[in-house]
Amino acid sequence: xxxxxxxxxxxxxxxxxxxxxxxxxxxxxxxxxxxxxxxxxxxxxxxxxxxxxxxxxxxxxxxxxxxxxxxxxxxxxxxxxxxxxxxxxxxxxxxxxxxxxxxxxxxxxxxxxxxxxxxxxxxx
Amino acid sequence: xxxxxxxxxxxxxxxxxxxxxxxxxxxxxxxxxxxxxxxxxxxxxxxxxxxxxxxxxxxxxxxxxxxxxxxxxxxxxxxxxxxxxxxxxxxxxxxxxxxxxxxxxxxxxxxxxxxxxxxxxxxxxxxxxxxxxxxxx
Numbered sequence: 001x002x003x004x005x006x007x008x009x010x011x012x013x014x015x016x017x018x019x020x021x022x023x024x025x026x027x028x029x030x031x032x033x034x035x036x037x038x039x040x041x042x043x044x045x046x047x048x049x050x051x052x053x054x055x056x057x058x059x060x061x062x063x064x065x066x067x068x069x070x071x072x073x074x075x076x077x078x079x080x081x082x083x084x085x086x087x088x089x090x091x092x093x094x095x096x097x098x099x100x101x102x103x104x105x106x107x108x109x110x111x112x113x114x115x116x117x118x119x120x121x122x123x124x
Numbered sequence: 125x126x127x128x129x130x131x132x133x134x135x136x137x138x139x140x141x142x143x144x145x146x147x148x149x150x151x152x153x154x155x156x157x158x159x160x161x162x163x164x165x166x167x168x169x170x171x172x173x174x175x176x177x178x179x180x181x182x183x184x185x186x187x188x189x190x191x192x193x194x195x196x197x198x199x200x201x202x203x204x205x206x207x208x209x210x211x212x213x214x215x216x217x218x219x220x221x222x223x224x225x226x227x228x229x230x231x232x233x234x235x236x237x238x239x240x241x242x243x244x245x246x247x248x249x250x251x252x253x254x255x256x257x258x259x260x261x
Contacts, residue, residue, distance in 0.1 A: 012145065014138040015174065046145065046163055048170040049228040077163040085167060085232040086218060 004036040004105055005029065005067075006098070010043045018054045025058055029065045036105035037062050040098055042073030052087040059092045068108045069093060072101035128189040128196070136182045141173050144185065148198065151189055155196040155258045165198060165256040168233035172202045172252050175229055180206020180249065190255065197238070197257035205249040212244050 005028055013021065029037060037058065041047070047055070059069040070093045074082075082089065093108075095101035129151070133144055145166045152162040176183040183204030190199045209215045216234065221227035233252075234240040238260035244250040 012142055014141050016138055045149075046167045046170060048167050048174070049232060050170075050174060075163075077160045080160050081163045081167045081236065084164065084235050085171075086228045086235070087232075 003032060003034055004038055004102065005032060005034045006038045006040065008040040008043070012045055013051065015050055018051055022054050022058055022061075026061045026065065029062055029067050034067050035109045037067055037069045038098060038101045038105065039069065039071045040073050040101075041071060041078075042075065042097075044078065045075065047074070047078050047082055047087075049085060049087060052082060052085075052089060055089060055092055068105055070095050070101040070104050072096065072098050125190050125192045127199075128191055130186065130188045133185045133187055134182070135173055135176055135185055138177060141170060141177075144173060145170060147187060148200065151187055152198050152256070155189060155198060157198070157256065157258045161256055161258070161260070164236040165200075165254075168236040168254055168256075169200055171229040171233040172200075172254070175250075175252075176202055176204045176206070180204035183249075192257075195257055195259060197255050197260070199253065199255045202252045203249070204251075208246040208248055208250055209242075209244040210246055212242055216242070 005025070007025060009021070025037065028034065039055065039058065055071055062069045071089070072095045074094065093104060095104050133147060135141070135144060148166050148169055149162055152165055157165070173185070183202060183206070185203070186201040188199040190197055214220055216231050218231045219227040230242070233254065237254040237256045239255040241253045242250065
């Protein structure tokens with residue numbers, strides 16, 4: 001059973017940085033054989049169509065690599081804006097915070113006791 | 125409409141987008157705009173500035189605090205000298221893209237602001253103007 005990857009995005013990303021995140025993350029999924037990816041966007045103040053597409057891509061790519069993706073911590077103003085923009089992030093699982101995201105991932109992969117030491121933490 | 129402040133912000137590279145969005149936030153905060161409306165304005169601006177970079181290699185933006193009937197707002201103008209848009213009507217439709225994007229940029233940006241105006245001439249360039257009023261729905 002592989003570990004979870006926790007990615008905390010702590011700055012607003014411009015497009016190339018977001019693309020780098022996408023490829024780095026997928027490489028890490030492969031390298032660590034992670035079964036779940038948690039992306040914490042609580043510090044991200046805007047998600048536009050490009051960033052939304054990247055989140056969708058990460059979810060689709062992880063799925064192909066046999067890992068589930070959960071996006072956590074979206075600010076309410078960001079959620080309201082996303083829907084009005086026309087992006088529903090269908091296909092991306094979401095949770096309110098990291099804890100609930102972990103819970104969701106554990107349920108998804110049917111493994112109740114993932115230990116802390118199995119958690120790779122990457123901060124951008 | 126009264127213009128209370130006006131500044132230019134050139135957009136030459138992707139990294140400029142971050143500073144540009146931060147500057148918009150400062151201006152929007154000055155008008156007393158709510159966080160949700162600030163976020164909508166910044167997101168719309170992000171879409172439009174990406175178009176400028178992608179299709180015209182950059183351009184110039186104008187950032188203004190304006191006032192109409194004593195209601196303040198932020199007006200942003202995006203001016204590029206790129207190839208222009210052949211069919212503006214089509215470009216404003218959801219899902220239409222000449223690139224490989226989702227085609228939400230222009231129509232999405234329009235939905236996020238209170239006023240939206242686009243003028244484009246093939247071979248000359250495109251100018252998009254948006255306004256988000258402090259209390260606009």
